[in-house]
Amino acid sequence: MVPTNYYVILSAILFGLGVFAFVFKRNIITIFMSIELMLNAVNLAFVAFSQALGKLDGQVFVLFVIVVAAAEAAVGLGIIILIARNRQSLNVERVDLLKL
Amino acid sequence: MSTFLSSNAELIISLVKIALLLFIVLTVNAYLTWFERKVVAHMQSRWGPHRVGPHGLLQPLADGVKFLFKEDSTPAGADKFVYYLAPLLALALALTSIAIIPFGPDPIHLFGHDIYLGIAPPDLNIGILALFAITALGVYGIALAGWSSNSKYPLLGGLRSSAQMISYELSLTMSVVGVLLIAGSFNLKDIIANQTSTKWGIFGWNIFPQLLGFICFFIAAIAETNRVPFDLPEAESELVAGFHTEYASFKFAMFFIAEYTSMITVSCLCTIMFFGGWLSPFPASWTFTHYLPSAILLPFGLWVIWDGIRYETIFGRIILPAVGTAITALGAVFILFPDVNTFIQGPFWLLSKIFIFLFIYVWMRGTLPRFRYDQLMAFGWKLLLPASIVNVIITSFVILAKMQWGPK
């Protein structure tokens, strides 16, 4: 059997890579995808602990996380389409009309 | 060597099964194209391929050779990685879905090991969900193919086709929920086992309680596999050739094989979930129906021999009687060896029903006109999805009523 620590360390690494992608990338869609990567890392931790403790609560919560991620993706991509239409660019640094 | 074989027996059995099934599926695909061209041609009062071999039977071979030797051009400015990935993805996913389907109930006992007909283990608890997962990933092959060709018509065709596939995927999965509620399991073997009946076998099949579910599933499956009447994204007169316009030779053949393989998979699913899979429609007491495979194969083999002797070309006069003799010998084997006969009953019924569904697919290709794209999307969202949801609601009510007031 694979120890649960291994899964949680993998989840931490993926979460860290998601954070790095969020900070480093400049395309709005890629930034949004890094949020999905972070959510996936958290799902992995949930399922790992669900298996370790022998309860199914973690897996039920993973289902809810996936549903919320779907809703968020739908609305977020709608906003991204509007930004692309209004600013004619997908570079997040061009969305700066509220800057001083 | 023998210890290596015996210690890794499962692995070697699986590898042999995979190789065999791959070969069989690809051959069936090739001859399905021949079958389609012949049947559509005869429906249109013409002959179809009849020159390349006897009755055109070597036409798939000629097509394969043509695909291998055609010039393989890549459009300028295409994204190379995605352009090569798309047909690979489509084909790999379509062929993987065949691995989950069980082809017979009983295992073969060989060298002390039980070999089940079908690659996935028989206790795969998420059988149908795994099939839907592979179907869900199949959208990528088409979307990426359309986009990576760097050209207008493929992009439009790819976008339309992927939008169509994800819309009808919802109705596809919803229409199966009724069957799952009745069977209580995702396992394909359990679903078939749930359809047995003590009287005539046909009354236990899921088609009778789930007629609406079957209609929704069949229509959604045709839309999923991009066949007529839902094949606007790849229609010749509309969008040049849709998402596979810029694909030449072997990559186009990969898309082709993927489409026909998903057709075979969907026919398998229809028979397993709604028509009893490998169960016979006759009562179990009618043991004389066990001779039905032989009763079909023997006369057919004799007819092939008789037709081959009178054929025009010399090549046909040699090949057709040989094929006919093989078929007759197979029919004779089933009469002479009773345990082979009982073993072959399950696969015989399954394969016959799959063949009937494939014929219905081809029949629709020869008969129906295609939907316009907005009619297609309106039909999927406004008619089919509510119908499948109504099916789920009615099925749940009936199950609850049976639990509450039915026989204890």
Next chain:
Amino acid sequence: MTAPLVVFFVLAALAILGALSLIWQKHPIHSALSLIVVMVALAGLYLLMGAEFVAAVQIIVYSGAIMVLFVLVIMLLNAGIEEHTSISKLAGVPGLLLVIALAGFIAATIARSSETVQAAMQTGAISSTKGISNMVFRDFVYPFELTSFLILVAIMGALVLAQREKS
């Protein structure tokens, strides 16, 4: 080196390579494909842990529907290769430090924990799907209804946001 451990390392390497590829690729569609690879690898890990229903839902919903949405939007908006200004290259350095600090802190805390949470043996009494459906429709039925409402709100929001103005 037991078989589950080997499978774990292969899938974990695949997931990490996919995440690194997400960061490294210049074109958003390649990043999307890398993210799909990560999700499929994670579904394999869920299967390894015995959570078969969650693995199937991950592939059907997450990589088969949500990522399709991403890919279609990237195609629709014709996203090109992304441009990096000097500010973004400067932000890479603190980003890298942040990541190493975060991941390193979590990993070190876990590695140092003396009582390793050993995986409990699968009881096998309640299969994954039956158990999950029992929990969702009995203990968690209220959040379940709320999520259906949430999806309805999301659908309406997406429709309103993406429609063209009637000029």
